[in-house]
Amino acid sequence: MKRLILAVLACVSLSVAAQGKDAKPAEPKAQPGVNWAGQVVRATGQGAPDLKAQTPAHARLGAERAxxxxxxxxxLGQVxxxxxxxxxxxxxxxxKDEVRTRVEGLVRGYKIVNRRYFSDGGVEVEIEVPLALLSDVVDPDTTQMLAVGKPDGDKSATGLVIDARGLKVTPSLxxxxxxxxxxxxxxxxxxxADARKQSGVASYVQSLEDANKSLKAGEKPIVLKAAKVSGADLQLAPEDAKKLAALNTAFLADGKVVIVLN
Known part of the structure; x- marks a missing residue:
């Protein structure tokens, strides 16, 4: 049976090779780890075919499970x-046991974003979970305790971009x-409560151009400059703090904030 499975897998390899230029290109492989712009944490895993399986299909299924x-x-290690x-x-x-249990449960709700099948019967998968769900685990109190601006303020801004270039910012939840x-x-x-689970506090990008293209910031974000930084905390200069205070910042309740690094 082992020889049969190997023979079938070899035929699959030849079939894939024979497709040549007509074969669809594989999707680009994403880097594992935290994607602060996309607000997800991702990991890959690989599995070899089960050569003791009764059929090639079962061998491939064993590879997927592995x-x-x-x-x-x-x-879990990335998280x-x-x-x-x-x-x-x-x-x-x-x-803490309570936090670990909640995180492990969250991670088991992963989303499969890509699968790759190899000619030897092996399989590679990419999975991810949203960072916003981790924030909700860390701070599960959904009470909106911090006001988000003047109801009668300027409503022109759709989001907030914080220019933190040149500062040593630590991207954080x-x-x-x-x-x-x-x-x-x-x-x-x-x-x-919805934004805690869906949006998160802020995304991080590498340029103002990326920030202005971000759906998170909307079509007309206000751009303010961070004057100081301490870990993940960003402090505004007095004039920029006044600009923010003058706005109707209802968008902050939706987490429409993008931080520019570098």
């Missing part, structure tokens, strides 16, 4: 390395935006 198990283990607030990582919080006096004007406590 790949998913490997990916799940790797995803442990995610920064929470610039000082702690998820792995630190997961030392729960950054805070502070005024010149160190008072929080935006944090996870600004978010609605």
């Amino acid at each position: 790949a998913l198990s490997d990916a799940l283990r790797n995803l 442990k390395g995610v920064s929470v607030d610039g000082t702690k990582k998820m792995g630190d919080l997961m030392e 729960m950054p805070r935006l502070l005024d010149e006096g160190g008072k929080a004007v935006y944090s996870i406590d600004s978010l609605s």
Whole structure:
């Protein structure tokens, strides 16, 4: 039976090779780890075919199961390395049984984003979970405790872009935006219950161009400059803090904030 499975897998390899230029190109492989712009954490896993299986189909199924198990283990490792607030990582919080149990349950709800099948019968899978769900695990209190601006303020802005270029920002699940006096004007406590699970506090991009293209910031975001940084916390200069205070910032409740790095 082992020889039969190997023979069938070899035929599959020849068939794939024979397709030549007519074959569809494989989707590009994403890098495992945290995608702060896309607000997901991703991992890959690989599995070899079960050569003791009764049929080639069962051998491939065994490879898929092994790949998913490997990916799940790797995803949990990636999650442990995610920064929470610039000082702690998820792995630190997961030392508590309650947090670890919730995170492990969340990770098991992964989404499969790609599969690759190899000529030897092996399989590779990519899986991911949204970062916003991790934020909700860390701070499950959905009470919106921080006001999000003047109801009668300027409504022209659709989102907020924080220009933090040149500052040593640590991308994190729960950054805070502070005024010149160190008072929080935006944090996870600004978010609605839905935004906690769907949007998260902020995304991070590498350029102003990327920020302006971001759906998260909307069509007409206001751009403010971060004057100082401490870990994940960003402090505005007095003039920019006043600009923000003058706006109707209802969009903050939806997490429409993008932070520009580098």
